Amino acid sequence: MQTNLADFIRNTPDGEEADAILRKCVHCGFCTATCPTYQLLGDELDGPRGRIYLIKQMVEGAPVTRSTQLHLDRCLTCRSCESTCPSGVQYGRLVEIGRKHVEAQVPRPASQRILRRFLASFVPNSALFSPAMRIGQHVRPLLPRKLRDKVPARQRQLEWPSTTHNRKMLLLAGCVQPSMLPNINIATARVFDALGIELVVAPDAGCCGAIRLHLGYHDEALDDIRRNIDAWWPYVEGGAEAIVMNASGCGATVKEYGHLLRHDPNYAEKAARISELTLDVAEILPNFEAELAALTRRRAVHTVAFHPPCTLQHGQQIRGKVEHLLNSLGIEVRLPADSHLCCGSAGTYSLTQPALSYKLRDQKLDSLYALEPQMIVSANVGCISHLQSGTSVPVAHWIQLVEHLLFG
Template sequence: MQTELAKDLLETETGQTADRILRSCVHCGFCLSTCPTYAVLGDELDSPRGRIYLIKSLLEGNPAGHSTHQHLDRCLTCLNCETTCPSGVEYGHLLDIGRTLAEQQIKRPPANRLARFIVRKSLTTPWLFNSLVALMPFLRHSKAVQLSIEEQALQQELISREDAIKNSVILLSGCVQPSLAPNINQATVRVLNKLGLNVIKSEQKNCCGAMDEHLCASDDALIKIKRNIDDWLPYLQQGCQAIISNTSGCGVMLKDYAHLLRNDEEYSDKARIISDASVDIAEFLAKQDLSAFTHYKNQRVTYHSPCTLQHGQKLPGLVEDTLRRLGYRVSLPKDAHLCCGSAGTYSILQPKLAKQLRANKIEQLEDTKPPIIVTANIGCLMHLQKATKTPVKHWIELL
């Protein structure tokens, strides 16, 4: 794609990155066929190619209106287009640049600005979010199952070993997961303990930064990111094996730390270490001996693969293969590559589109007549469960 970015912009790292990404796009349109919002709305400006044109126009200094916000906001950031693209266009990074630029140039209506601020702050401020869940307990999906005496003893033994740090992994607890579905983290700890690993759980304040970054609050995101790096790096330097996420959306963000801080003299090398050490729980277990677990022969489950795992982290098929290793019969819905409409805060800020995408996904999932639906992301889990009577769980709970 030919570009005409201003010379002063091209002298900045952001301008150079945007120019490189734009020039890699060859207008082929393959992305349109796999874009969920284009499939629903039929407007090319609600497709990756259309949004790329909008961002290009912004970068070239052309005037833009509120419709630019509308079309960029409607993007799910599912990154299905990146999986489809034959030219390797880094659409996600370009979208972040475009959204930030639009935020700077086009003033949102006051009500919209306030709504985005409230959503962002309430979800990433633990004391506030926990208070909301306490006032509205129907939001909670599950309660943590208490560890047995034997499991507590095993945990204590793993912690007290001389090589405890070298035999440890860090588990990212998440912003909302400890309150909404604490059993997911508890199940993850049990699985890792059974493999002989000590688990260091991060505090709830250790938000990965994704919500701030994707809602154009990059400065707040960087504060959280640098705090996480400072908290976790000493463990890795002492021999801790990995940073594990059981929320695929957070996992994408952790792996992007190196990109986000690539020009920070103090943190670029540290961020690279964190990104290199970050793995999804499925990615970690794929390399482990799982023979200690019961094999669930012929038990059937239907799996919904989050976009952040199959497209964001580029790990398609990993959870399915792990469940099959354990003896499960895994069914996949039609169009398994398409988004369910959760997409972080999308289901809150774009409810009409999110519900339509969810209805499509639920129809396809229930076509498999599943006894249970499993997924790998708390956002997908909560979003889907609201629209079906079939139990929806995180796949790690099966173990």
Template sequence: MQTKLADFVKDTPEGREADAILRNCVHCGFCTATCPTYQLLGDELDGPRGRIYLLKQMLEGQPVTARTQLHLDRCLSCRACETTCPSGVRYGRLADIGRGMLEQKVRRPWLRRLQRWALRKLLPYPERFGAALALARLARPILSATLRAKIPHKAPAPAWPAARHARRVLMLEGCVQPAMAPGIDAAAANVLDRLGISAIRGEGSGCCGALSYHLAAHEEGTAFMRRNIDALWPHIEQGAEAIVSTASGCGLMLKEYGDVLKHDPVYAGKAERVSLLARDIGEILAGEDLSPLRKSKPCRIAFHSPCTLQHGQKLAGLVEPLLSDLGFELTPVDQPHLCCGSAGTYAFLQPDLSQKLLADKLRALEEGRPECIATANIGCRAHLQSGSKVPVRHWIELLPF
């Protein structure tokens, strides 16, 4: 794709990066075949190719409007288009760059601004979110059935094992997961303990920064990233072999710290090191002898591979063989590449599209009559459970320890 960037952007690091991404696009349209929003809406501008044209127009200095913003807001950032692109176009990175610039050019209505601000000021902060969730649980009896379904029940978490092994990995504290499902990280720590690996909490770390960054609050997002690097760095210097995430969305963001902060003179090197150490929990288990974890009576499950795992981290097909080898029976899932509609804050900001995607995904997952639906990301877990009577768990919770 030929480009001629406007003066306001052409000599900036972001402009040069966007220009390189745009020039890789050959207009083939393969991406539209796997784009969930294009399949729902049938509008070229609600598919990757159309959105790339919109971003190109903005970067070349053409006028942008609220309609431009609407089509980009409808994008899930699921990156299914990246999986099918024969030219390797980094659409997700282009969208992040473009959204940041577009936010400065098109002012949203005040209610939309308030909504996005509230999400940014609540969800990334564990104490704030935990308090809000506790109040919501108290109010559950007076809420509608629809709202009740969105509030997870409180569940006890297993005890975190003591650090007793020579092999050690770090685990990011995270933001919503400690309040919504504290058992996930604890289960992962116990599973790793059985395999001879100690999981160390990254005290002082927290939200990976993805929520703010993908909502075009780039400075806020990178501040979270730098905070995490500072918190994790002493452990990295002491020889931690990996930074393990049980939330595939956080894992993807960790793997992109080096890319996002590559122009930061202070943090570029450390960010690259963090990205090189970042691993999904499935990547750790894939390299270990899992025989101690085989269950005598494994259940029949449908596995939902989050977009951040299969399209973002390019780890499609990582977890399913692990579960099969452990004796679980996996039911077939039609069109597993499609998004469930959670997509970070998408379920809040685009509820109608999100619910349509959820209904389609649950039909596919429940078709094989599983006893349980397993996934690898906290947002997907909560979103799927809000519409399903089948229990939804993180797959690591299904393993014995």
């Protein structure tokens, strides 16, 4: 694809990156076949190829309209198109550039500005989010259904392991996971403890930056990223082996730290190192398959349906590892026919685009029900909460199933 960048973006980091990505696109349209919003809406501009054209027009100086903003807003950033693309177009990076510049040129209606500002200020701030979640869980039966869907039932918390080990890895607790679904982090720590590895949570680390980044608050997202690097760096220098991610959305973002701060002279080198150290749980535990199999005590659950989050299979390009590990522990793992498609959670998407989000959720649940599982497992807190809001079938993180196999 030939490009002719406009003056406002020519010779800028965003312009150079957008130009390189656009030039890889050959208009083949394979991406439309795996785009959830195109399948729902049937509009070329609500598929990757159409959005690429809109971004191309923008960076070449064409007028940017509210329609352009709407089509980019509807994108889930699931990156399924990247897995399909034969030319290696990095659509996820391109759409973030497009959104950032559209945001600067097209004023939003007041209602949208208020909602997005609220989400960017409230959700990543655990000092605000955690007490609000606790209150919501106490009064959950009284909440309207739409709000109740966003408030998971309170869990009886497991105990965090107290043993100290020589082998240490960092764990990102996350901004919403500790209050929404705390047992994901605790189960992760318990499994690693059983393998002789201590997981350490840096107290000053917080939101990975994804929420503000995807909402268009780019500079604030970079501040989140720098804060995490500062919080982790003493542990990195102290010999932490890895930075463990059990929320695939966070993992996909942290692995981009090196790219996002590549032009920051104070953080570029550190950010690249952080990205190198970052591993999803599914990249670590297969190395301990034999040890886990020996520790397995019982299998009250025999058959599960696995929903691989987009941020795992498309964002991080991790496929098959969870299924193989669970199979080795005696669990039959079934994948739905549309396992490559998004469930509609996509961070704050279910709040900014609720109609599309719930249609995608219901479609995904129908395909999961067809597998007749005892439970549904996934690998990202947002997907788990979103799917659970629409079903009585238990939905959990797959690491919680592993913990259950080990400890009963």
